[in-house]
Amino acid sequence: MSLLEVENLSLAIGATPILKGVELTIAPGEVVGLVGESGSGKSMTALTIMRLLPHLARADGRVAFDGIDILGATEDQMCALRGDDIGMVFQEPMTALNPVKTIGEQVAEGIRWHTKAGRAEAEARARKILDRVGLPEAKFPLSRYPHELSGGQRQRVVIAIACALKPKLLIADEPTTALDVVLQAQILDLLRDLVRENRMGLLLISHDLAVVTEMADRLTILRRGEVTEAGDTARTLSEQQHPYTRELALASMHVPARPKPHLAGSAKPLLEVENIGRDYPGRRLSLFRPAQPIRAVDDVSLTIEPAQSVALVGRSGCGKSTLARMILALDKPTAGTIRFRGEAITGKPEQALKPARRDMQVVFQDPYGSFDPRQKVEKLVAEPLHLLEKQPTQAERREMVAHALDEVGLGPRDMDKYPHEFSGGQRQRLSIARAIITRPKLVVADEPVSALDVSIRAQILDLFAELNQKLGIAYLFITHDLTVARAMADEVLVMHEGKIVERGRAADVLDHPRSEAAQALVAAAPDLHRAIARKMQEQG
Amino acid sequence: MTAYLLKRLIIAALTLVLASMVVFAVMEILPGDPARLMLGLNASAEQVELLRDQMGLNAPLAVRYLHWAAGLLSLDFGRSYTYSVPVIDLVRERIVVSLPLALIALALSTVIAIPVGVFSASRQGRAGDTLAMGAAQLGVAVPNFWFALMLIYLFAVWLHLVPAGGFPGWSAGIWTALKSLLLPAVALALPQAAILGRVARSALIEVLNEDYIRTARAKGLPYRAVLWRHALRNAMIPVLTILGLQFAFLLAGTIIIENVFYLPGLGRLIFQAITQRDLIVVESIVMLLVAAVILINLVVDFSYAIVDPRLRAIPGKVRSGFPSGIAPKQILRAVQRFRETRNRSRGRQ
Numbered sequence: 001m002s003l004l005e006v007e008n009l010s011l012a013i014g015a016t017p018i019l020k021g022v023e024l025t026i027a028p029g030e031v032v033g034l035v036g037e038s039g040s041g042k043s044m045t046a047l048t049i050m051r052l053l054p055h056l057a058r059a060d061g062r063v064a065f066d067g068i069d070i071l072g073a074t075e076d077q078m079c080a081l082r083g084d085d086i087g088m089v090f091q092e093p094m095t096a097l098n099p100v101k102t103i104g105e106q107v108a109e110g111i112r113w114h115t116k117a118g119r120a121e122a123e124a125r126a127r128k129i130l131d132r133v134g135l136p137e138a139k140f141p142l143s144r145y146p147h148e149l150s151g152g153q154r155q156r157v158v159i160a161i162a163c164a165l166k167p168k169l170l171i172a173d174e175p176t177t178a179l180d181v182v183l184q185a186q187i188l189d190l191l192r193d194l195v196r197e198n199r200m201g202l203l204l205i206s207h208d209l210a211v212v213t214e215m216a217d218r219l220t221i222l223r224r225g226e227v228t229e230a231g232d233t234a235r236t237l238s239e240q241q242h243p244y245t246r247e248l249a250l251a252s253m254h255v256p257a258r259p260k261p262h263l264a265g266s267a268k269p270l271l272e273v274e275n276i277g278r279d280y281p282g283r284r285l286s287l288f289r290p291a292q293p294i295r296a297v298d299d300v301s302l303t304i305e306p307a308q309s310v311a312l313v314g315r316s317g318c319g320k321s322t323l324a325r326m327i328l329a330l331d332k333p334t335a336g337t338i339r340f341r342g343e344a345i346t347g348k349p350e351q352a353l354k355p356a357r358r359d360m361q362v363v364f365q366d367p368y369g370s371f372d373p374r375q376k377v378e379k380l381v382a383e384p385l386h387l388l389e390k391q392p393t394q395a396e397r398r399e400m401v402a403h404a405l406d407e408v409g410l411g412p413r414d415m416d417k418y419p420h421e422f423s424g425g426q427r428q429r430l431s432i433a434r435a436i437i438t439r440p441k442l443v444v445a446d447e448p449v450s451a452l453d454v455s456i457r458a459q460i461l462d463l464f465a466e467l468n469q470k471l472g473i474a475y476l477f478i479t480h481d482l483t484v485a486r487a488m489a490d491e492v493l494v495m496h497e498g499k500i501v502e503r504g505r506a507a508d509v510l511d512h513p514r515s516e517a518a519q520a521l522v523a524a525a526p527d528l529h530r531a532i533a534r535k536m537q538e539q540g
Numbered sequence: 541m542t543a544y545l546l547k548r549l550i551i552a553a554l555t556l557v558l559a560s561m562v563v564f565a566v567m568e569i570l571p572g573d574p575a576r577l578m579l580g581l582n583a584s585a586e587q588v589e590l591l592r593d594q595m596g597l598n599a600p601l602a603v604r605y606l607h608w609a610a611g612l613l614s615l616d617f618g619r620s621y622t623y624s625v626p627v628i629d630l631v632r633e634r635i636v637v638s639l640p641l642a643l644i645a646l647a648l649s650t651v652i653a654i655p656v657g658v659f660s661a662s663r664q665g666r667a668g669d670t671l672a673m674g675a676a677q678l679g680v681a682v683p684n685f686w687f688a689l690m691l692i693y694l695f696a697v698w699l700h701l702v703p704a705g706g707f708p709g710w711s712a713g714i715w716t717a718l719k720s721l722l723l724p725a726v727a728l729a730l731p732q733a734a735i736l737g738r739v740a741r742s743a744l745i746e747v748l749n750e751d752y753i754r755t756a757r758a759k760g761l762p763y764r765a766v767l768w769r770h771a772l773r774n775a776m777i778p779v780l781t782i783l784g785l786q787f788a789f790l791l792a793g794t795i796i797i798e799n800v801f802y803l804p805g806l807g808r809l810i811f812q813a814i815t816q817r818d819l820i821v822v823e824s825i826v827m828l829l830v831a832a833v834i835l836i837n838l839v840v841d842f843s844y845a846i847v848d849p850r851l852r853a854i855p856g857k858v859r860s861g862f863p864s865g866i867a868p869k870q871i872l873r874a875v876q877r878f879r880e881t882r883n884r885s886r887g888r889q
Binding site (some may be wrong): 037052075076079081082083087090095096097100101107110113114145147227 | 752754
């Protein structure tokens with residue numbers, strides 16, 4: 001018998017239909033993957049099962065959990081189910097915990113609520129489950145606050161909260177999307193073990209086909225609120241009967257075409273970074289001894305040639321972004337020099353940096369956060385123009401913005417819109433337009449596609465490749481996503497604890513990593529080909 | 541934690557010194573010679589000069605400031621020009637009326653505002669919320685002296701429950717004294733409660749949209765438990781900020797209310813002192829009010845640290861004295877909203 005049965009589920013918020021006739025079943029001990037792009041209704045399906053829908057949402061159809069009619073249950077019945085029989089893990093571990101309560105209080109709270117256990121007993125059980133999710137007492141006493149933990153550790157706490165009472169069903173909504181690949185692999189392992197130990201059903205929601213393929217027994221693919229295909233993971237992905245399944249699989253493995261490959265050593269280096277270091281003041285432990293500085297970047301050297309595409313990969317917190325900030329002259333190194341087109345940019349006054357800033361632009365990860373919502377696109381995209389020697393007139397400015405928008409596949413009419421009128425992918429196009437309007441020689445892109453859906457991601461990668469070919473722009477991609485490095489980079493640098501531990505041609509480093517850090521990254525990175533092959537073996 | 545508190549303490553002390561300089565400077569610039577004022581119009585220039593010497597008014601500015609400041613520290617504020625008694629005696633006799641009044645008003649406004657804010661936030665957009673916020677809007681818009689008059693009419697003139705004005709003194713018994721402070725405290729508290737209620741509501745609504753509220757709901761806690769256990773404490777930071785700002789308004793507000801209720805408090809004393817050009821009394825009371833506001837804000841800063849563990853743990857990351865993360869944004873927004881509502885209500889007055 002199935003643990004969860006969703007039949008013909010439809011959902012509307014106000015007059016907007018969100019889900020149309022969704023079908024889904026999960027048996028005890030089974031892992032079902034729910035895949036789809038943003039807006040496809042994955043999270044809403046999960047929230048319907050938890051009955052935590054926003055106001056004005058109306059659900060029709062049948063959702064049965066363990067014989068209980070979820071849509072018809074009273075709020076009291078739902079409170080008894082939530083956290084006890086159904087647990088849920090959310091995407092963003094940084095904000096999923098209450099900042100003013102200790103982790104012990106937060107884990108024990110659900111236990112006390114459901115079992116009516118006393119404080120001491122609940123805390124003992126909280127201790128046990130925290131030990132189980134890999135947060136041992138010695139380093140993580142119950143009295144820790146969330147802000148004292150890293151993202152991966154916080155996600156473990158959230159999993160502990162969800163699994164404290166050994167639920168029959170766990171819903172994990174993009175549980176690893178905000179984490180780097182090594183942490184992702186660890187969290188996925190933990191979830192897999194919990195499923196096995198407790199014969200728990202797991203609904204794993206993700207936009208990442210490779211992650212779901214590695215984990216799930218069966219797959220359900222959602223598109224615009226409708227199930228397009230469902231079935232055993234191996235069969236669904238090997239046969240790819242539905243065109244959308246094929247589209248998703250192709251987009252996840254997309255490698256943009258770059259007909260003119262970069263020839264190493266063909267020109268004078270564009271950017272030279274020599275023995276650069278960055279210390280941050282550490283925490284003072286004693287009044288009498290000076291604080292030990294924290295070395296975020298340690299003796300790093302690299303060069304980028306014109307039109308070369310370099311990927312800097314590493315786990316979160318390894319110093320990639322600090323290095324990028326110093327290259328962009330947004331942060332001052334404590335040691336070493338950076339030369340751009342042969343000229344040192346370290347230690348120069350702001351005014352003297354203008355030419356360098358003009359030729360060096362940046363694209364950030366979050367297309368939502370990097371625009372002022374109250375300014376029109378024309379002004380946003382024209383922002384870097386103040387770096388030009390001769391200020392363009394109003395008409396020239398509009399002309400330049402129109403041209404830049406055209407280059408990234410947007411129209412001149414988009415100039416008078418506001419950022420909120422664009423989708424995530426379009427917004428990332430806008431930030432690329434902003435980056436190329438001054439005709440830069442180097443673009444630093446910090447996780448430029450990790451917030452995007454796979455199909456959009458493929459388009460943006462194509463755009464990067466096209467601009468590289470057409471305008472000869474060199475790239476420094478900063479990413480923890482090895483597929484981006486594989487798709488886009490001529491050369492890969494692996495960074496670990498502030499140091500560059502490995503460098504070489506992209507294919508060499510990614511296929512035959514030599515350093516321990518690079519091997520860990522490659523082993524942890526989800527790979528769709530590998531995952532499908534493994535599933536085929538398992539499921540025959 | 542200690543580093544944070546120490547830093548706040550030092551900042552408060554510096555603010556106090558700076559404020560004393562400003563108050564002293566303003567009094568220096570104001571026209572009017574205290575010696576001439578004390579001796580009357582018929583005094584000769586020599587007599588005035590002699591008194592100026594005796595009062596130390598001819599000493600250099602810095603010396604006079606230091607003398608005055610040293611006096612403040614030992615609670616010697618000088619002598620009133622009009623009453624010829626030490627200012628401290630005047631203040632002592634009045635502060636036992638004003639301070640309890642302000643504190644009762646502050647407590648009342650908190651006790652009214654927080655439940656109203658919680659009530660409204662949990663029924664966002666529904667009839668109860670609209671009604672409560674409509675009432676709050678009214679409370680913000682109506683000036684407190686009008687409230688005072690209505691309260692007097694209802695409770696004193698009509699129902700004869702409390703006296704219409706005056707203060708019998710604490711020697712008349714605590715209950716009798718409190719009874720005469722009750723109406724003024726309510727009149728002071730209502731407009732403040734209206735503002736604070738709106739701030740509490742918007743802070744709560746913001747917190748209720750946070751991810752950790754969803755986590756708490758997913759644990760199986762009912763909505764009400766989530767509201768009180770998880771949301772309220774997080775919403776306290778902006779509420780505390782506004783509370784600190786409001787204390788200044790409560791102190792200033794007593795000037796009007798004490799006049800309406802005929803209470804012998806600091807507000808009336810400063811009012812009288814201004815009309816009589818008794819500058820030394822004005823100066824002393826202003827300084828006292830400044831000190832009170834700084835003290836309250838220090839208490840607010842300390843309570844941030846109690847509410848938010850992030851402040852206790854990472855002194856290095858605290859820049860403005862506000863907790864890192866969501867709080868500064870919330871506070872700025874709350875302060876902005878507070879100013880808007882206040883200005884709107886002033887416009888109507």
